[in-house]
Amino acid sequence: MDFSLTEEQEILRTVARDFLSTECPKNLVREMAKDEKGYPPRLWHQMAEAGWMGLIIPKEYGGAGGSILDLIVLLEEMGRACLPGPFFSTVVLGGLTVLEAGNEEQKAELLPQLAEGEILLTLALTEPSAKYTGDGIQTKATLRDKEFIIEGTKLFVPDAHTSDYLICAVRTKATQSPEDGITLFLVDNKSPGVGCTLLKTMAGDKQCEVIFDNITVPFGNMLGNLNEGWLILDKVLEKAVVAKCAQMVGGAKQVLEMTVEYAKQRVAFGHPIGSFQAIQHHCANMLVDVDGCSLVVNNAAWRLSQGLPATQEVAIAKALTNERFKRIAALGIQIHGAIGFTQDHDMPLYFKRAKAWEINLGNTNFHLDKIAKAAQI
Amino acid sequence: MDFGFNQEEEAFRQEVREFIQKEYPPELRRQPRVTFAPSIHGLDDEDWKLMRTLSRKLGAKSWLSLGWPEKYGGQNSPFLQNIVYEEVLYNNCPGINHMGVTFLAPTLIQFGSEEQAKRHLPGIAKGEVYWCELLSEPDSGSDLASIKTQATEDGDYYIINGQKTWNSGAHLAEWGFILARTDPSLPRHRGLSYFLIDMKTPGITINPILDMLEEYEFCEVFFDEVRVPKEDLIGGKNRGWYVTMATLDFERVAHMYYPSVRGYLDRLIEYVKRSPQPLSPVLRNRLAELVAECEMARWLHYRAIWMMSKGNIPTYEVAIDKLYNSELAQRVAEFGTQVLGHYGGLLSGSKHAFLYGWPSYYYLDTVSYTIMAGTSEIDRNVIAQRGLGLPTE
Numbered sequence: 001m002d003f004s005l006t007e008e009q010e011i012l013r014t015v016a017r018d019f020l021s022t023e024c025p026k027n028l029v030r031e032m033a034k035d036e037k038g039y040p041p042r043l044w045h046q047m048a049e050a051g052w053m054g055l056i057i058p059k060e061y062g063g064a065g066g067s068i069l070d071l072i073v074l075l076e077e078m079g080r081a082c083l084p085g086p087f088f089s090t091v092v093l094g095g096l097t098v099l100e101a102g103n104e105e106q107k108a109e110l111l112p113q114l115a116e117g118e119i120l121l122t123l124a125l126t127e128p129s130a131k132y133t134g135d136g137i138q139t140k141a142t143l144r145d146k147e148f149i150i151e152g153t154k155l156f157v158p159d160a161h162t163s164d165y166l167i168c169a170v171r172t173k174a175t176q177s178p179e180d181g182i183t184l185f186l187v188d189n190k191s192p193g194v195g196c197t198l199l200k201t202m203a204g205d206k207q208c209e210v211i212f213d214n215i216t217v218p219f220g221n222m223l224g225n226l227n228e229g230w231l232i233l234d235k236v237l238e239k240a241v242v243a244k245c246a247q248m249v250g251g252a253k254q255v256l257e258m259t260v261e262y263a264k265q266r267v268a269f270g271h272p273i274g275s276f277q278a279i280q281h282h283c284a285n286m287l288v289d290v291d292g293c294s295l296v297v298n299n300a301a302w303r304l305s306q307g308l309p310a311t312q313e314v315a316i317a318k319a320l321t322n323e324r325f326k327r328i329a330a331l332g333i334q335i336h337g338a339i340g341f342t343q344d345h346d347m348p349l350y351f352k353r354a355k356a357w358e359i360n361l362g363n364t365n366f367h368l369d370k371i372a373k374a375a376q377i
Numbered sequence: 378m379d380f381g382f383n384q385e386e387e388a389f390r391q392e393v394r395e396f397i398q399k400e401y402p403p404e405l406r407r408q409p410r411v412t413f414a415p416s417i418h419g420l421d422d423e424d425w426k427l428m429r430t431l432s433r434k435l436g437a438k439s440w441l442s443l444g445w446p447e448k449y450g451g452q453n454s455p456f457l458q459n460i461v462y463e464e465v466l467y468n469n470c471p472g473i474n475h476m477g478v479t480f481l482a483p484t485l486i487q488f489g490s491e492e493q494a495k496r497h498l499p500g501i502a503k504g505e506v507y508w509c510e511l512l513s514e515p516d517s518g519s520d521l522a523s524i525k526t527q528a529t530e531d532g533d534y535y536i537i538n539g540q541k542t543w544n545s546g547a548h549l550a551e552w553g554f555i556l557a558r559t560d561p562s563l564p565r566h567r568g569l570s571y572f573l574i575d576m577k578t579p580g581i582t583i584n585p586i587l588d589m590l591e592e593y594e595f596c597e598v599f600f601d602e603v604r605v606p607k608e609d610l611i612g613g614k615n616r617g618w619y620v621t622m623a624t625l626d627f628e629r630v631a632h633m634y635y636p637s638v639r640g641y642l643d644r645l646i647e648y649v650k651r652s653p654q655p656l657s658p659v660l661r662n663r664l665a666e667l668v669a670e671c672e673m674a675r676w677l678h679y680r681a682i683w684m685m686s687k688g689n690i691p692t693y694e695v696a697i698d699k700l701y702n703s704e705l706a707q708r709v710a711e712f713g714t715q716v717l718g719h720y721g722g723l724l725s726g727s728k729h730a731f732l733y734g735w736p737s738y739y740y741l742d743t744v745s746y747t748i749m750a751g752t753s754e755i756d757r758n759v760i761a762q763r764g765l766g767l768p769t770e
Contacts, residue, residue, distance in 0.1 A: 001379055001380065001381070001382065001456060001679060001683055001686075002378065002379040002683070003378060003380075003679075003680060003683055004378070005378065006378075069378055256765075260765045260766070260767065263767060264766075264767065264768060271768075271770060272768050274761075274767040274768055275767065275768045275769060275770050277754070277757075277758065279767075280757060280758060280761030280762070280767050281754070281757040281758075281761065283760075283761050283765055283767060284700075284756075284757035284758075284760035284761045284764070284765070285757070287693075287697070287760055287761075287764050287765060288677075288697050288700065288701055288760065291677060291680070291694075291697060292673040292676065292677055292697075292701065293673075295673070295676035295677060295679075295680060296669075296672055296673050296676055298378060298380065299380045299672075299676060301378075302378050302379065302380040302381070303380065305378075306381070308381075313672075315669075316668070316669040316672050316673075319665070319666065319669050320669050320670070320673060365662065368662045368665040368666060368669075369662075369665070371665035371666075371668055371669055372661050372662070372664065372665040372668075375646060375664075375665070375668055376646075376650070377646055377649060377650075377656065377661055377664055377665070
């Protein structure tokens with residue numbers, strides 16, 4: 001057993017932290033929350049030059065061939081920095097799905113562009129029912145000649161408004177089991193009949209409603225096998241959930257550091273407030289949660305990196321991190337007092353993200369249910 | 378990163394499991410045994426005999442010293458040692474005298490002389506000598522540095538006078554380790570010394586105290602002109618505070634409740650599955666949450682063990698380990714009585730008692746977990762001050 005990072009991972013962490021603290025200051029984060037696009041293209045290209053888009057893309061497709069263990073190191077830093085933009089949708093949701101489902105031709109076409117930061121992808125999964133289970137997929141595709149016609153509505157699709165392609169989970173067959181009969185398609189966002197509406201969100205992250213009004217998708221844009229899309233999504237979602245958890249752990253670490261720093265500086269009753277046990281015990285509870293979440297998330301990632309079964313471990317990571325990041329962010333504001341409740345303070349950025357990321361990719365009840373099922377309760 | 382056990386470790390775990398199945402068969406499990414220390418029921422002779430027998434059997438396997446350096450007969454493997462603890466705790470199997478095996482032995486290895494280590498470690502490794510801890514006093518609990526028990530030099534001896542209290546298993550122990558004041562003129566942390574003491578020495582009076590489980594688990598101990606040879610001073614005169622802090626850190630690691638918590642949850646899950654009524658959605662969610670928390674407790678503990686396996690001395694990490702594990706045990710005990718309703722209130726020996734009265738026993742016993750070995754409040758102070766560098770004033 002060994003909980004340490006490799007030397008390369010340590011370097012990645014240091015470089016990412018330095019880069020993001022310079023290039024992604026919090027005023028930029030606040031600005032991007034109000035910006036329609038949601039990210040500065042210059043920053044995106046700098047990240048691509050640093051090799052971040054290609055981090056988990058195999059070398060033969062122009063990437064660095066890293067594993068999910070490398071990915072979570074980077075995502076922790078992005079979570080710390082509240083990095084805005086479509087990295088998660090493009091690299092995690094999009095990239096992992098193409099890697100998992102794409103045929104040789106599709107991978108050779110898409111992955112090098114992805115690694116260069118030239119195309120943006122996202123996963124159009126959830127619908128108005130807001131479910132992360134197979135029965136949530138009601139958008140339909142019917143085969144006509146050599147083309148599929150897709151009709152339906154996807155909701156809460158991250159970064160759809162700026163994506164070049166949407167990977168769309170669609171029902172291609174009515175079956176007994178809701179997980180059967182789902183197929184993935186690569187949809188060109190410029191296809192006639194794709195209607196995208198940007199939603200206004202609490203954390204300023206970009207989520208969209210995407211309406212497919214009988215759009216036409218060539219047969220060759222199918223990703224993976226017909227009717228077997230859920231098998232792919234299952235694998236992709238496990239990794240994506242862990243990746244999301246890593247962002248949350250990064251955010252939680254940053255909140256704790258900022259709060260401890262503040263508690264050391266802020267004086268009340270003639271002493272730094274950090275010397276009061278009421279404050280110390282809040283901070284101690286935050287550290288327990290930060291360390292505990294970091295360990296369970298890394299364990300889940302390690303299992304995935306080894307190809308070991310990880311359904312329960314992934315659900316445990318998300319269920320715990322969901323609740324604890326929220327608690328940490330709330331305590332961070334509490335310890336800062338009223339200043340932490342102001343719009344231009346950094347604390348609210350984390351408080352809002354804690355809620356947004358909890359909802360994203362399965363809330364706590366969703367993952368508790370998975371844990372219970374895995375324990376056969 | 379590597380979050381797995383290797384083949385050697387997995388094979389060893391299997392061996393330990395088989396040992397426990399054989400040496401602690403189902404007919405011996407018909408009463409609750411969940412106390413952390415001394416894992417026996419007070420003065421009940423049968424329990425005490427079982428504890429001693431199993432302790433010697435574990436010792437004969439060399440399974441009480443796996444984490445020690447090779448020169449003291451160990452394998453330098455905290456993870457292998459931890460596997461023994463996990464399996465023992467999961468099955469509520471008695472046999473580990475934690476005060477000797479997990480608190481004192483590593484302290485002796487760190488602070489004792491070669492001669493002291495060679496004199497006392499073999500008895501611990503073989504499971505033959507039962508130890509108790511003598512730190513708290515009636516007026517000194519969390520503020521341990523305020524203790525008043527005195528040790529005065531007299532030729533080749535120190536003479537100890539004073540009183541200790543809340544000493545688990547002192548009524549059963551052959552040896553103890555004690556913190557006493559050797560120089561009242563020095564600042565309070567710096568005038569303390571740490572001694573090993575033969576509990577049969579004239580002048581020691583031990584009164585067991587009935588606890589709220591109606592058991593004799595801990596004691597008060599009086600010292601009246603008790604002569605301790607100087608060869609049993611550990612770490613040097615007036616260096617006792619530092620030795621004690623190390624002992625307390627080792628003690629915190631030993632309060633690893635996740636295996637017993639998991640064992641208890643697994644039995645509840647079996648019960649729920651057999652029950653004609655399904656678990657309510659609220660309790661089902663709660664159970665899933667506790668399963669998750671149990672995992673977090675396990676990894677927080679492994680982190681501390683991993684640091685020790687690398688030769689690093691954990692500080693705030695062991696306070697987190699103990700804090701989280703002890704509070705989790707209370708939450709799980711509370712949950713168990715909720716799931717069982719009326720059955721959760723029945724005591725061992727009662728008609729209709731579930732799992733031989735384990736739930737009610739656990740519910741009461743776990744109350745002590747957040748008090749012993751440093752309260753949760755002290756743990757949080759340690760985490761805040763040593764882990765986060767928050768100021769003391």
